[in-house]
Amino acid sequence: MKRVAVCAVAQHKCDSNIWHKRFQGMLLDVLEDIQKQTGMHFSEEGGVRSIVSASDDVFDARTISDNGITDVIGAHYREEEKMAQESLNALGYAMSIILSGHEDVVYVAGHCKESQGESRNVCTNLSYDPFYGRAMGLDYTNVAALQARAYMEKSGLTEEQMAKVVVRARQWAEKNPYANATEQVELGDVMYSPMLCDPIRTMHAYPVSDGAVVMLLASEERAHEFTDNPVWLTGFGSCMDSYFLGDRDLASNFALKQAAERAYKMAGVKDARKEIDLVEVMDCYAYQQPMWLEGLGFCGDGEGAKFIDEEGPAKYNVNLSGGMLAGNPIMTSGLYRMAEAVLQLKGDAGERQAADVNRAIAQSTTGGAGQFHTVVVLEK
């Protein structure tokens, strides 16, 4: 199989209310950043001719919201498709554009401004069917709370362990110039932070965030035009779980296990624990970090809580970016996860740089209580 290179990434610093910039302005800033890094351009000959954007019409409050960004993602008279899903899927699709032979350079651009809406829960409530779920008031937060309770029951995850996850996330976030929540906290601050949606406390939840991330992908033949130090995209997998919560075992990680298995298979990874050096997971809520790590195969079924006490996250370099808990917007988190993994593999992660990183994975999720998962494998 041909290989696909990630040549460069550019991230916008996340913040809880970037009121002074529209999403167009945020995308322009990261475009200029990546152009400086790579010299990429949009000329007819040798330039980018294919763009995959990732955003959501409801969060953007615009129908076909990618028509508002055509100019700042270089899509004027070019091919552009919008991944109206979690942004990591844009990577999978961009990968296929190159592997198919259709194009050999693809620009990926994701953005989301959670601050634009009155409440992000109002947006995610619209994900539920108008007959039962919506009227009952389901949204991604309270559905996650149901999952949190189920997982605590299964793994014995405690308040203290969840607090530990948050404290560690903030410690790493402080070193990440793109993270949102960098204020340092102690276990007690987290354990006694106000209850948001039992058992999820305010500090267990990622802060409302605005952000934008872009990446440049190229075929193996053309990657050298843009970088001396490419990172290879070698595995991709995703999976959908059932919609009705009652149809699922909420603590089972069904979709994540399948997604991981597919991505590992494509990349030839046989044992994640031995072959993966760095992990970025989309932990919207503290309980999700151990749960997703379980799904990805870094500890046994139901052992996620123990894994926290055994310092598993430190051992596998989990979320050195600070993770989702440090604040990324929901639709764009996957690209932030991936951006950190790419920087680490390139050796460009600054203060956060881990030693000897050869293979990394990025994971993202969407839908209520992890209905859908995506996993990407990256290599040096």
Added chain:
Amino acid sequence: MAKKNRNVGIVGIGQTEYSSHKEHQNQAEMVNEAVRYALEDANITLDDIDCVLHGNMELFEMVFQPDMWHSLGSGAYGKDQFRITTGGTTGASLVCAADNLVASGMYDVVMAIGMEKLQEGHTTGGITNMADPLWFRHLQTGALTATTATMMMDEFGEERAKKAAMKYRILMDKHACLNPRAHRRFGLEYEQADDLMNTSPQLVGELRLIHMCSQSDGACVMIFASEKKAKKMCKTPVWIRDHITVHREETFNNFGIEMPEMTHHYAARKLFERNGIKDPVEYFDVFEMYDPSAWWGLDWAREFLLLKDDEHIKLLEDGEFDLDGKLPINPSGGVTASNPIGATAMLRPAEAAMQLRGDAGPQQIKKKVKHALASGFGGTLWSVLMMLEKDLDWQEVENG
């Protein structure tokens, strides 16, 4: 375009009927109906599908990430899934994406679903909401515009232009009347043209109600497979030869000395050049075009087919776009007949593929159909154009 990694065949097509109301089904059930037809058509089960593609516009029905809910009927459970939306072009974008995903080798069999249930939302409100909230929203009137009508009347004279647009509209209705799934089937006759030109309510200028596309409910599903699998699964796979997508910035910049090139023209120019098509009217046997109004349909025939001056009007006047003409346009009845927006642009390649297979039903073109063209339209005058072939016998063009 570089040489494709591997060829991709269309092996299954399923459509619901299109109508203004589908009270008996919710969205997931409507999707399920089309999925069942497509699986039946391909003679496979859900187990054979590796990946599902989904597309529709969130703000038409006000459902956030509707693919989550629709998974109840889409069969995406346990499978890889992508969701791609590009406004009106969504359905065509899904077909391009399916082609890329299968050609890449990442998936062998991909099922693409385009759907819309416009009855459950406010379509014109939804479309108006695409305009920039600061600069354009107070100007936009959904998809209603008479700019093209005015320009055509300026260029060809009021009478000829109006007559031509109405002839195009009635021709589309005649085709729609053959299509058992079409939403609007009025039974219009050419003798009514003068009457309709004066009595159909004006929406904007000379864009009248009769010229405009419908708001429909419905879903379309297509199944794609790699060459090897397609040949095994299907007696008459239809091959995707090439596709091009052209977007442009959102401002409708019609000012200045020169009109910008239409994305339709740009797409056709590039696609035909790299595939060595010198005379599209001669080469293609059917053209399924996304024609949101009769005025746009006629005008865009000129752009897509790279025609000059009044060649497109002459072709229409001479009956060459009829079912037994040189290049039949929209045997399905097109978008003025049926318009479930997220599915509309998928209906074009779906109907074109059925013509190539020879099982399009009452709207089947009588002469042999070997080469088909299908287009999608969306966003701020965006175009998708794709070429479908009956046989895998085309010549690759050097440096195409």
